Amino acid sequence: MRSLAIETRALTKRYGRRTALHGIDLAVEPGRVVGVIGPNGAGKTTTMRVLLDIIRPTSGEVRVLGLDPRTAGPALRRRIGYLPGELALEGRATARSLLRHYAELNGGAPHARIDDLAERLGLELSRPVRSLSKGNKQKVGLVQAFVHRPDLLVLDEPTSGLDPLVQQEFLALVREARDAGQTVLLSSHVISEVQQAADDVAVLRAGRIVDVSTVDRLRAAARRSVRITVRPADRKRLLARLGEVPRLDDLVVTEVDGTTVVHGMLGDGVAAFVAAIAASDPLDLVVQEPDLESAVLGFYGPGRAEPGEEAGR
Structure with a gap:
Protein backbone atom coordinates (compact mmCIF):
# COMPACT_ATOMS: atom_id res chain seq x y z
CA MET A 1 0.00 0.00 0.00
CA ILE A 80 8.26 19.25 -3.97
CA GLY A 81 7.27 22.19 -6.15
CA TYR A 82 6.25 25.17 -4.04
CA LEU A 83 4.64 28.45 -4.98
CA PRO A 84 4.34 30.81 -2.00
CA GLY A 85 1.39 33.10 -1.63
CA GLU A 86 3.64 36.14 -1.41
CA LEU A 87 6.23 35.78 -4.14
CA ALA A 88 9.11 38.29 -3.97
CA LEU A 89 11.34 38.36 -7.07
CA GLU A 90 13.93 41.09 -7.54
CA GLY A 91 17.34 41.49 -9.13
CA ARG A 92 18.90 41.92 -12.56
CA ALA A 93 18.80 38.26 -13.54
CA THR A 94 16.52 37.38 -16.42
CA ALA A 95 13.58 35.09 -15.90
CA ARG A 96 15.33 32.44 -17.98
CA SER A 97 18.56 32.44 -15.95
CA LEU A 98 16.67 32.49 -12.66
CA LEU A 99 14.48 29.56 -13.69
CA ARG A 100 17.50 27.56 -14.82
CA HIS A 101 19.10 28.23 -11.44
CA TYR A 102 15.98 27.06 -9.60
CA ALA A 103 15.80 23.95 -11.79
CA GLU A 104 19.39 23.02 -10.93
CA LEU A 105 18.69 23.42 -7.21
CA ASN A 106 15.78 20.98 -7.61
CA GLY A 107 17.82 18.32 -9.38
CA GLY A 108 17.77 19.68 -12.92
CA ALA A 109 15.26 19.94 -15.74
CA PRO A 110 15.70 20.23 -19.53
CA HIS A 111 15.92 23.83 -20.72
CA ALA A 112 13.26 22.98 -23.28
CA ARG A 113 10.86 22.26 -20.42
CA ILE A 114 11.34 25.82 -19.13
CA ASP A 115 10.74 27.23 -22.60
CA ASP A 116 7.60 25.13 -23.08
CA LEU A 117 6.03 26.18 -19.78
CA ALA A 118 6.93 29.82 -20.37
CA GLU A 119 5.30 29.73 -23.81
CA ARG A 120 2.13 28.17 -22.43
CA LEU A 121 1.85 30.82 -19.73
CA GLY A 122 2.87 33.73 -21.95
CA LEU A 123 6.05 34.54 -20.01
CA GLU A 124 8.86 36.47 -21.70
CA LEU A 125 12.05 34.83 -20.43
CA SER A 126 14.54 37.45 -21.60
CA ARG A 127 13.34 40.23 -19.30
CA PRO A 128 14.92 40.94 -15.87
CA VAL A 129 12.63 39.71 -13.12
CA ARG A 130 12.67 43.10 -11.37
CA SER A 131 10.98 44.64 -14.43
CA LEU A 132 8.15 42.10 -14.52
CA SER A 133 4.58 42.86 -13.51
CA LYS A 134 2.94 41.03 -10.61
CA GLY A 135 1.22 38.67 -13.04
CA ASN A 136 4.44 37.83 -14.86
CA LYS A 137 6.30 37.27 -11.61
CA GLN A 138 3.52 34.84 -10.71
CA LYS A 139 4.18 33.02 -13.99
CA VAL A 140 7.87 32.71 -13.04
CA GLY A 141 6.77 31.17 -9.75
CA LEU A 142 4.50 28.70 -11.52
CA VAL A 143 7.22 27.63 -13.95
CA GLN A 144 9.73 27.00 -11.14
CA ALA A 145 7.14 24.94 -9.25
CA PHE A 146 6.17 22.73 -12.20
CA VAL A 147 9.40 22.51 -14.19
CA HIS A 148 11.10 19.58 -12.42
CA ARG A 149 7.91 17.48 -12.36
CA ALA A 220 -24.74 17.33 -3.93
CA ALA A 221 -25.23 18.42 -0.32
CA ALA A 222 -25.59 22.10 -1.23
CA ARG A 223 -28.95 23.83 -1.26
CA ARG A 224 -30.54 24.55 -4.63
CA SER A 225 -32.44 27.67 -5.57
CA VAL A 226 -35.90 26.69 -6.85
CA ARG A 227 -38.67 28.68 -8.51
CA ILE A 228 -42.19 27.35 -9.18
CA THR A 229 -44.84 29.20 -11.17
CA VAL A 230 -48.51 28.23 -10.81
CA ARG A 231 -51.92 29.73 -11.43
CA PRO A 232 -53.25 31.77 -8.49
CA ALA A 233 -55.99 29.18 -7.98
CA ASP A 234 -53.29 26.55 -7.27
CA ARG A 235 -51.36 28.71 -4.81
CA LYS A 236 -52.92 27.39 -1.60
CA ARG A 237 -52.52 23.75 -2.62
CA LEU A 238 -48.90 24.27 -3.68
CA LEU A 239 -47.89 25.99 -0.45
CA ALA A 240 -49.57 23.28 1.63
CA ARG A 241 -47.64 20.56 -0.23
CA LEU A 242 -44.36 22.47 -0.09
CA GLY A 243 -44.76 22.77 3.68
CA GLU A 244 -44.31 18.99 3.86
CA VAL A 245 -40.99 18.99 1.98
CA PRO A 246 -37.95 18.55 4.26
CA ARG A 247 -35.13 21.07 3.96
CA LEU A 248 -37.16 23.49 1.86
CA ASP A 249 -37.11 26.95 3.38
CA ASP A 250 -36.71 30.68 2.72
CA LEU A 251 -39.97 30.62 0.75
CA VAL A 252 -40.97 33.88 -0.92
CA VAL A 253 -44.29 34.22 -2.76
CA THR A 254 -44.88 36.92 -5.39
CA GLU A 255 -47.54 37.64 -7.98
CA VAL A 256 -46.16 38.17 -11.50
CA ASP A 257 -48.29 38.85 -14.60
CA GLY A 258 -51.31 36.97 -13.32
CA THR A 259 -49.34 34.03 -11.96
CA THR A 260 -48.03 33.03 -8.54
CA VAL A 261 -44.26 32.55 -8.28
CA VAL A 262 -42.71 30.77 -5.29
CA HIS A 263 -38.98 31.01 -4.65
CA GLY A 264 -37.18 28.84 -2.10
CA MET A 265 -33.99 27.03 -1.13
CA LEU A 266 -34.02 23.23 -1.33
CA GLY A 267 -31.68 20.86 0.45
CA ASP A 268 -31.61 17.11 -0.16
CA GLY A 269 -35.40 16.57 -0.16
CA VAL A 270 -35.53 16.38 -3.96
CA ALA A 271 -37.93 13.41 -4.25
CA ALA A 272 -40.45 14.97 -1.84
CA PHE A 273 -40.16 18.29 -3.67
CA VAL A 274 -40.90 16.69 -7.05
CA ALA A 275 -43.92 14.88 -5.61
CA ALA A 276 -45.21 18.10 -4.06
CA ILE A 277 -45.12 20.20 -7.19
CA ALA A 278 -46.43 17.39 -9.42
CA ALA A 279 -49.79 17.65 -7.64
CA SER A 280 -49.96 21.42 -8.23
CA ASP A 281 -49.99 21.58 -12.03
CA PRO A 282 -47.00 23.97 -12.32
CA LEU A 283 -46.71 26.33 -15.26
CA ASP A 284 -42.95 26.58 -14.92
CA LEU A 285 -40.18 25.14 -12.79
CA VAL A 286 -36.56 26.24 -12.44
CA VAL A 287 -34.07 24.37 -10.26
CA GLN A 288 -30.60 25.87 -10.16
CA GLU A 289 -27.78 23.34 -10.02
CA PRO A 290 -25.73 23.93 -6.86
CA ASP A 291 -22.08 24.89 -7.23
CA LEU A 292 -19.19 24.43 -4.83
CA GLU A 293 -19.42 28.03 -3.63
CA SER A 294 -22.97 27.63 -2.39
CA ALA A 295 -21.93 24.46 -0.53
CA VAL A 296 -18.89 26.00 1.12
CA LEU A 297 -20.49 29.28 2.13
CA GLY A 298 -22.65 27.33 4.54
CA PHE A 299 -19.57 26.72 6.67
CA TYR A 300 -19.10 30.46 7.19
CA GLY A 301 -22.65 31.50 7.98
CA PRO A 302 -23.84 33.20 11.18
CA GLY A 303 -23.29 31.13 14.28
CA ARG A 304 -20.50 29.04 12.79
CA ALA A 305 -17.66 30.75 14.62
CA GLU A 306 -16.85 29.59 18.10
CA PRO A 307 -16.31 32.07 20.92
CA GLY A 308 -12.69 33.13 21.26
CA GLU A 309 -11.58 31.57 17.99
CA GLU A 310 -8.48 33.04 16.47
CA ALA A 311 -6.55 31.87 13.48
CA GLY A 312 -3.64 32.62 11.26
CA ARG A 313 -3.28 33.12 7.57
Whole structure:
Protein backbone atom coordinates (compact mmCIF):
# COMPACT_ATOMS: atom_id res chain seq x y z
CA MET A 1 0.00 0.00 0.00
CA ARG A 2 1.33 3.42 -0.93
CA SER A 3 1.91 5.86 1.89
CA LEU A 4 -0.06 9.07 1.96
CA ALA A 5 1.37 12.05 0.12
CA ILE A 6 0.48 14.30 3.06
CA GLU A 7 -0.58 13.34 6.55
CA THR A 8 -1.05 15.53 9.61
CA ARG A 9 -2.34 14.50 13.00
CA ALA A 10 -3.43 16.98 15.67
CA LEU A 11 -1.34 19.64 13.95
CA THR A 12 -1.24 22.75 16.11
CA LYS A 13 0.57 26.05 15.70
CA ARG A 14 0.56 28.81 18.28
CA TYR A 15 2.11 32.25 18.26
CA GLY A 16 2.22 33.20 21.91
CA ARG A 17 -1.38 33.33 23.10
CA ARG A 18 -2.79 33.22 19.58
CA THR A 19 -3.58 29.83 18.04
CA ALA A 20 -3.26 29.67 14.25
CA LEU A 21 -3.96 25.95 13.76
CA HIS A 22 -6.22 23.95 16.08
CA GLY A 23 -5.29 20.26 15.86
CA ILE A 24 -5.61 19.73 12.11
CA ASP A 25 -6.00 16.18 10.78
CA LEU A 26 -5.43 15.93 7.03
CA ALA A 27 -4.77 12.94 4.77
CA VAL A 28 -4.00 13.37 1.08
CA GLU A 29 -3.78 10.34 -1.20
CA PRO A 30 -1.07 10.28 -3.89
CA GLY A 31 -2.16 11.42 -7.32
CA ARG A 32 -5.03 13.58 -6.03
CA VAL A 33 -5.68 17.30 -6.38
CA VAL A 34 -6.84 18.69 -3.06
CA GLY A 35 -8.18 22.20 -2.76
CA VAL A 36 -7.83 23.93 0.58
CA ILE A 37 -10.58 26.54 0.80
CA GLY A 38 -11.04 29.29 3.32
CA PRO A 39 -11.14 33.05 3.71
CA ASN A 40 -8.09 35.08 4.60
CA GLY A 41 -7.08 34.13 8.13
CA ALA A 42 -8.38 30.58 7.92
CA GLY A 43 -4.91 29.01 8.27
CA LYS A 44 -4.22 27.90 4.69
CA THR A 45 -0.76 29.46 4.38
CA THR A 46 0.25 28.44 7.90
CA THR A 47 -0.61 24.82 7.11
CA MET A 48 1.44 24.86 3.92
CA ARG A 49 4.45 26.44 5.62
CA VAL A 50 4.40 23.77 8.30
CA LEU A 51 4.28 21.04 5.65
CA LEU A 52 7.37 22.54 4.00
CA ASP A 53 9.24 23.08 7.28
CA ILE A 54 9.32 26.82 6.73
CA ILE A 55 7.81 27.12 10.19
CA ARG A 56 7.71 24.48 12.90
CA PRO A 57 4.50 23.22 14.51
CA THR A 58 3.86 23.70 18.20
CA SER A 59 2.63 20.13 18.45
CA GLY A 60 1.29 17.29 16.33
CA GLU A 61 2.67 15.03 13.63
CA VAL A 62 3.49 15.82 10.00
CA ARG A 63 4.47 13.50 7.16
CA VAL A 64 5.12 14.64 3.59
CA LEU A 65 5.74 11.93 0.97
CA GLY A 66 6.15 9.55 3.89
CA LEU A 67 8.88 11.62 5.57
CA ASP A 68 9.14 14.08 8.43
CA PRO A 69 9.89 17.45 6.78
CA ARG A 70 11.79 18.57 9.87
CA THR A 71 14.49 15.94 9.34
CA ALA A 72 14.23 14.91 5.65
CA GLY A 73 16.34 17.82 4.38
CA PRO A 74 17.04 18.86 0.77
CA ALA A 75 16.26 15.42 -0.68
CA LEU A 76 12.60 15.86 0.24
CA ARG A 77 12.50 19.50 -0.89
CA ARG A 78 13.65 18.51 -4.36
CA ARG A 79 10.55 16.30 -4.65
CA ILE A 80 8.26 19.25 -3.97
CA GLY A 81 7.27 22.19 -6.15
CA TYR A 82 6.25 25.17 -4.04
CA LEU A 83 4.64 28.45 -4.98
CA PRO A 84 4.34 30.81 -2.00
CA GLY A 85 1.39 33.10 -1.63
CA GLU A 86 3.64 36.14 -1.41
CA LEU A 87 6.23 35.78 -4.14
CA ALA A 88 9.11 38.29 -3.97
CA LEU A 89 11.34 38.36 -7.07
CA GLU A 90 13.93 41.09 -7.54
CA GLY A 91 17.34 41.49 -9.13
CA ARG A 92 18.90 41.92 -12.56
CA ALA A 93 18.80 38.26 -13.54
CA THR A 94 16.52 37.38 -16.42
CA ALA A 95 13.58 35.09 -15.90
CA ARG A 96 15.33 32.44 -17.98
CA SER A 97 18.56 32.44 -15.95
CA LEU A 98 16.67 32.49 -12.66
CA LEU A 99 14.48 29.56 -13.69
CA ARG A 100 17.50 27.56 -14.82
CA HIS A 101 19.10 28.23 -11.44
CA TYR A 102 15.98 27.06 -9.60
CA ALA A 103 15.80 23.95 -11.79
CA GLU A 104 19.39 23.02 -10.93
CA LEU A 105 18.69 23.42 -7.21
CA ASN A 106 15.78 20.98 -7.61
CA GLY A 107 17.82 18.32 -9.38
CA GLY A 108 17.77 19.68 -12.92
CA ALA A 109 15.26 19.94 -15.74
CA PRO A 110 15.70 20.23 -19.53
CA HIS A 111 15.92 23.83 -20.72
CA ALA A 112 13.26 22.98 -23.28
CA ARG A 113 10.86 22.26 -20.42
CA ILE A 114 11.34 25.82 -19.13
CA ASP A 115 10.74 27.23 -22.60
CA ASP A 116 7.60 25.13 -23.08
CA LEU A 117 6.03 26.18 -19.78
CA ALA A 118 6.93 29.82 -20.37
CA GLU A 119 5.30 29.73 -23.81
CA ARG A 120 2.13 28.17 -22.43
CA LEU A 121 1.85 30.82 -19.73
CA GLY A 122 2.87 33.73 -21.95
CA LEU A 123 6.05 34.54 -20.01
CA GLU A 124 8.86 36.47 -21.70
CA LEU A 125 12.05 34.83 -20.43
CA SER A 126 14.54 37.45 -21.60
CA ARG A 127 13.34 40.23 -19.30
CA PRO A 128 14.92 40.94 -15.87
CA VAL A 129 12.63 39.71 -13.12
CA ARG A 130 12.67 43.10 -11.37
CA SER A 131 10.98 44.64 -14.43
CA LEU A 132 8.15 42.10 -14.52
CA SER A 133 4.58 42.86 -13.51
CA LYS A 134 2.94 41.03 -10.61
CA GLY A 135 1.22 38.67 -13.04
CA ASN A 136 4.44 37.83 -14.86
CA LYS A 137 6.30 37.27 -11.61
CA GLN A 138 3.52 34.84 -10.71
CA LYS A 139 4.18 33.02 -13.99
CA VAL A 140 7.87 32.71 -13.04
CA GLY A 141 6.77 31.17 -9.75
CA LEU A 142 4.50 28.70 -11.52
CA VAL A 143 7.22 27.63 -13.95
CA GLN A 144 9.73 27.00 -11.14
CA ALA A 145 7.14 24.94 -9.25
CA PHE A 146 6.17 22.73 -12.20
CA VAL A 147 9.40 22.51 -14.19
CA HIS A 148 11.10 19.58 -12.42
CA ARG A 149 7.91 17.48 -12.36
CA PRO A 150 7.87 17.08 -8.57
CA ASP A 151 6.00 14.33 -6.76
CA LEU A 152 4.10 16.98 -4.79
CA LEU A 153 3.00 20.48 -5.79
CA VAL A 154 2.13 22.88 -2.97
CA LEU A 155 0.52 25.98 -4.48
CA ASP A 156 -0.61 28.89 -2.32
CA GLU A 157 -3.08 31.19 -4.15
CA PRO A 158 -1.46 30.25 -7.49
CA THR A 159 -3.63 32.33 -9.83
CA SER A 160 -3.16 35.64 -8.01
CA GLY A 161 -2.52 38.34 -10.62
CA LEU A 162 -3.15 36.08 -13.62
CA ASP A 163 -5.57 36.99 -16.37
CA PRO A 164 -8.44 34.55 -17.13
CA LEU A 165 -6.76 32.91 -20.13
CA VAL A 166 -3.59 32.16 -18.15
CA GLN A 167 -5.72 30.87 -15.29
CA GLN A 168 -7.23 28.31 -17.65
CA GLU A 169 -3.75 27.24 -18.79
CA PHE A 170 -2.74 26.84 -15.16
CA LEU A 171 -5.75 24.58 -14.54
CA ALA A 172 -4.68 22.51 -17.56
CA LEU A 173 -1.22 22.12 -16.00
CA VAL A 174 -2.79 20.93 -12.75
CA ARG A 175 -4.88 18.33 -14.58
CA GLU A 176 -1.80 17.12 -16.49
CA ALA A 177 0.14 16.82 -13.23
CA ARG A 178 -2.63 14.71 -11.72
CA ASP A 179 -2.78 12.50 -14.81
CA ALA A 180 0.98 11.96 -14.47
CA GLY A 181 0.52 10.72 -10.89
CA GLN A 182 1.65 13.90 -9.13
CA THR A 183 -0.15 15.15 -6.03
CA VAL A 184 -1.34 18.74 -5.83
CA LEU A 185 -2.27 20.72 -2.72
CA LEU A 186 -3.89 23.94 -3.88
CA SER A 187 -5.02 26.70 -1.55
CA SER A 188 -7.42 29.36 -2.71
CA HIS A 189 -10.25 31.61 -1.67
CA VAL A 190 -11.49 31.55 -5.30
CA ILE A 191 -13.92 28.66 -5.03
CA SER A 192 -14.71 28.43 -8.74
CA GLU A 193 -11.07 27.67 -9.50
CA VAL A 194 -10.97 24.87 -6.94
CA GLN A 195 -14.20 23.46 -8.37
CA GLN A 196 -12.57 23.16 -11.80
CA ALA A 197 -9.29 21.65 -10.61
CA ALA A 198 -9.76 19.65 -7.42
CA ASP A 199 -10.80 16.08 -6.69
CA ASP A 200 -11.20 16.72 -2.97
CA VAL A 201 -11.81 19.80 -0.86
CA ALA A 202 -10.71 20.63 2.68
CA VAL A 203 -12.66 23.54 4.16
CA LEU A 204 -10.77 25.62 6.73
CA ARG A 205 -12.33 28.05 9.16
CA ALA A 206 -10.42 29.85 11.90
CA GLY A 207 -7.59 27.32 11.94
CA ARG A 208 -9.82 24.25 11.92
CA ILE A 209 -10.78 21.82 9.19
CA VAL A 210 -14.56 21.85 9.26
CA ASP A 211 -15.11 19.42 6.39
CA VAL A 212 -13.20 17.22 3.97
CA SER A 213 -15.10 15.83 1.01
CA THR A 214 -15.05 15.36 -2.72
CA VAL A 215 -16.22 18.25 -4.88
CA ASP A 216 -19.16 16.16 -6.11
CA ARG A 217 -20.35 15.28 -2.59
CA LEU A 218 -20.16 18.88 -1.43
CA ARG A 219 -22.14 20.05 -4.42
CA ALA A 220 -24.74 17.33 -3.93
CA ALA A 221 -25.23 18.42 -0.32
CA ALA A 222 -25.59 22.10 -1.23
CA ARG A 223 -28.95 23.83 -1.26
CA ARG A 224 -30.54 24.55 -4.63
CA SER A 225 -32.44 27.67 -5.57
CA VAL A 226 -35.90 26.69 -6.85
CA ARG A 227 -38.67 28.68 -8.51
CA ILE A 228 -42.19 27.35 -9.18
CA THR A 229 -44.84 29.20 -11.17
CA VAL A 230 -48.51 28.23 -10.81
CA ARG A 231 -51.92 29.73 -11.43
CA PRO A 232 -53.25 31.77 -8.49
CA ALA A 233 -55.99 29.18 -7.98
CA ASP A 234 -53.29 26.55 -7.27
CA ARG A 235 -51.36 28.71 -4.81
CA LYS A 236 -52.92 27.39 -1.60
CA ARG A 237 -52.52 23.75 -2.62
CA LEU A 238 -48.90 24.27 -3.68
CA LEU A 239 -47.89 25.99 -0.45
CA ALA A 240 -49.57 23.28 1.63
CA ARG A 241 -47.64 20.56 -0.23
CA LEU A 242 -44.36 22.47 -0.09
CA GLY A 243 -44.76 22.77 3.68
CA GLU A 244 -44.31 18.99 3.86
CA VAL A 245 -40.99 18.99 1.98
CA PRO A 246 -37.95 18.55 4.26
CA ARG A 247 -35.13 21.07 3.96
CA LEU A 248 -37.16 23.49 1.86
CA ASP A 249 -37.11 26.95 3.38
CA ASP A 250 -36.71 30.68 2.72
CA LEU A 251 -39.97 30.62 0.75
CA VAL A 252 -40.97 33.88 -0.92
CA VAL A 253 -44.29 34.22 -2.76
CA THR A 254 -44.88 36.92 -5.39
CA GLU A 255 -47.54 37.64 -7.98
CA VAL A 256 -46.16 38.17 -11.50
CA ASP A 257 -48.29 38.85 -14.60
CA GLY A 258 -51.31 36.97 -13.32
CA THR A 259 -49.34 34.03 -11.96
CA THR A 260 -48.03 33.03 -8.54
CA VAL A 261 -44.26 32.55 -8.28
CA VAL A 262 -42.71 30.77 -5.29
CA HIS A 263 -38.98 31.01 -4.65
CA GLY A 264 -37.18 28.84 -2.10
CA MET A 265 -33.99 27.03 -1.13
CA LEU A 266 -34.02 23.23 -1.33
CA GLY A 267 -31.68 20.86 0.45
CA ASP A 268 -31.61 17.11 -0.16
CA GLY A 269 -35.40 16.57 -0.16
CA VAL A 270 -35.53 16.38 -3.96
CA ALA A 271 -37.93 13.41 -4.25
CA ALA A 272 -40.45 14.97 -1.84
CA PHE A 273 -40.16 18.29 -3.67
CA VAL A 274 -40.90 16.69 -7.05
CA ALA A 275 -43.92 14.88 -5.61
CA ALA A 276 -45.21 18.10 -4.06
CA ILE A 277 -45.12 20.20 -7.19
CA ALA A 278 -46.43 17.39 -9.42
CA ALA A 279 -49.79 17.65 -7.64
CA SER A 280 -49.96 21.42 -8.23
CA ASP A 281 -49.99 21.58 -12.03
CA PRO A 282 -47.00 23.97 -12.32
CA LEU A 283 -46.71 26.33 -15.26
CA ASP A 284 -42.95 26.58 -14.92
CA LEU A 285 -40.18 25.14 -12.79
CA VAL A 286 -36.56 26.24 -12.44
CA VAL A 287 -34.07 24.37 -10.26
CA GLN A 288 -30.60 25.87 -10.16
CA GLU A 289 -27.78 23.34 -10.02
CA PRO A 290 -25.73 23.93 -6.86
CA ASP A 291 -22.08 24.89 -7.23
CA LEU A 292 -19.19 24.43 -4.83
CA GLU A 293 -19.42 28.03 -3.63
CA SER A 294 -22.97 27.63 -2.39
CA ALA A 295 -21.93 24.46 -0.53
CA VAL A 296 -18.89 26.00 1.12
CA LEU A 297 -20.49 29.28 2.13
CA GLY A 298 -22.65 27.33 4.54
CA PHE A 299 -19.57 26.72 6.67
CA TYR A 300 -19.10 30.46 7.19
CA GLY A 301 -22.65 31.50 7.98
CA PRO A 302 -23.84 33.20 11.18
CA GLY A 303 -23.29 31.13 14.28
CA ARG A 304 -20.50 29.04 12.79
CA ALA A 305 -17.66 30.75 14.62
CA GLU A 306 -16.85 29.59 18.10
CA PRO A 307 -16.31 32.07 20.92
CA GLY A 308 -12.69 33.13 21.26
CA GLU A 309 -11.58 31.57 17.99
CA GLU A 310 -8.48 33.04 16.47
CA ALA A 311 -6.55 31.87 13.48
CA GLY A 312 -3.64 32.62 11.26
CA ARG A 313 -3.28 33.12 7.57
